[in-house]
Amino acid sequence: GAVVSQHPSWVICKSGTSVKIECRSLDFQATTMFWYRQFPKQSLMLMATSNEGSKATYEQGVEKDKFLINHASLTLSTLTVTSAHPEDSSFYICSASRLGQIRIDTQYFGPGTRLTVL
Amino acid sequence: GENVEQHPSTLSVQEGDSAVIKCTYSDSASNYFPWYKQELGKGPQLIIDIRSNVGEKKDQRIAVTLNKTAKHFSLHITETQPEDSAVYFCAALLDDRGSTLGRLYFGRGTQLTVWP
Numbered sequence: 695g696a697v698v699s700q701h702p703s704w705v706i707c708k709s710g711t712s713v714k715i716e717c718r719s720l721d722f723q724a725t726t727m728f729w730y731r732q733f734p735k736q737s738l739m740l741m742a743t744s745n746e747g748s749k750a751t752y753e754q755g756v757e758k759d760k761f762l763i764n765h766a767s768l769t770l771s772t773l774t775v776t777s778a779h780p781e782d783s784s785f786y787i788c789s790a791s792r793l794g795q796i797r798i799d800t801q802y803f804g805p806g807t808r809l810t811v812l
Numbered sequence: 813g814e815n816v817e818q819h820p821s822t823l824s825v826q827e828g829d830s831a832v833i834k835c836t837y838s839d840s841a842s843n844y845f846p847w848y849k850q851e852l853g854k855g856p857q858l859i860i861d862i863r864s865n866v867g868e869k870k871d872q873r874i875a876v877t878l879n880k881t882a883k884h885f886s887l888h889i890t891e892t893q894p895e896d897s898a899v900y901f902c903a904a905l906l907d908d909r910g911s912t913l914g915r916l917y918f919g920r921g922t923q924l925t926v927w928p
Contacts, residue, residue, distance in 0.1 A: 700855075728915075737901065737918045738856070787855050800846065801916060803855040 697721050698790050700804035707778055708812055715773045715807045717788030723768040724790035728801060729761070732785045744771050778811045785809075814839045814906040818919025825892050826927050833922045835902035836884040844905035845878060845885045846916070851898045859900075860887070892926045899923050 697720040707713050717727055726745050730738040742758075744750040744765035752758045760782075762774040771790075775782055785808055789801040815838040825831050837845075843864040848856035862869045862876045862885065869876050875888040889896055902919040 698855075735921075737920045740915060743915065800858060800861060802858065803848070806853070806855040808853070 696792070696800070696802040698788065698802050698804040700786075700788055700807050702807060703805060704808040704810075706810045706812065709779050710777055712774055712776045713778055713809060715775075715786055715788075715809075717771045717773070717790070717804055719769045719790045719802075722790075722792050724771075724792065725768070726791045727765055727771040728789045728791075729763060729771075729773050730787045730789070732787060732806075738787065741773075775809065778809070780811045783809055783811045814842055814904055814917040816902060816904050816917045816919045818902050818922060820922060821920065822923045822925070824925045824927065827892060827894060829892055831887075831889045831892050831896070831924055831926075833887045833900055833902065833924070834884060835886070835904075835919050836882075837904040837917070838883065839904075839906050840880070840883065842904040842906045842917075844914075845876070846903050846905075847874075847876060847887050848901045848903065849898045850901065850921075856901060889924075892924075894926050894928050897924055897926050 699718045701716045728743050729741045732738050740753050741756045742750045742752045742763050744763045746765050746768050750763040765771040785806050787806040789803045791801050818835045846861035847859050849859045850856045860871050860874050860876050862878050873890045878885040899921045901921050903916040905914045905916050
């Protein structure tokens with residue numbers, strides 16, 4: 695159990711276009727989903743936290759108008775990179791926490807999406 | 813916020829030997845400490861976690877220890893195998909968001925290489 699999927703697994707786009715990445719919890723309902731980005735040989739950097747039905751909370755320095763997050767249901771969150779530029783090229787990873795009563799709950803990660811902007 | 817330090821950044825061991833990765837955290841309010849294994853081009857996979865009310869936890873060849881007083885926790889892998897080769901991340905969860913879930917703070921990762 696606790697499987698998280700991402701689609702697409704990789705995407706190449708031209709500069710100036712927008713790209714949407716989907717994150718799904720396949721066998722559980724996720725109260726909260728998180729979006730991270732990871733540069734080569736570096737750790738995970740939290741971009742934003744999203745709760746179903748409410749606006750995402752963005753980390754300091756992350757442009758909310760550039761990285762649009764929609765958490766429409768308990769099993770789906772999307773990240774849209776708008777007007778992508780080469781510096782947005784990165785590995786984007788989502789994670790999800792189960793719906794439950796306790797506040798401390800495990801995060802399960804998706805397989806990641808490799809974005810390359812030409 | 814929280815600051816998680818992880819050492820070493822790289823670790824090479826011979827197959828069958830043990831590997832130990834250590835992490836320290838700064839905020840005593842952190843109360844959940846997961847370890848993730850990340851293979852090249854893949855997302856992190858949870859391998860073991862420990863909560864602040866427990867000092868040690870073991871799962872087959874993997875164990876984690878937590879010293880709350882010293883604010884450090886360690887990952888121990890025994891009888892290492894080549895397939896254990898990956899990047900390992902420690903993390904600490906700081907419950908600093910009031911009514912919502914706390915956030916994870918990650919260490920910088922340890923590249924473990926197990927030589928056959």
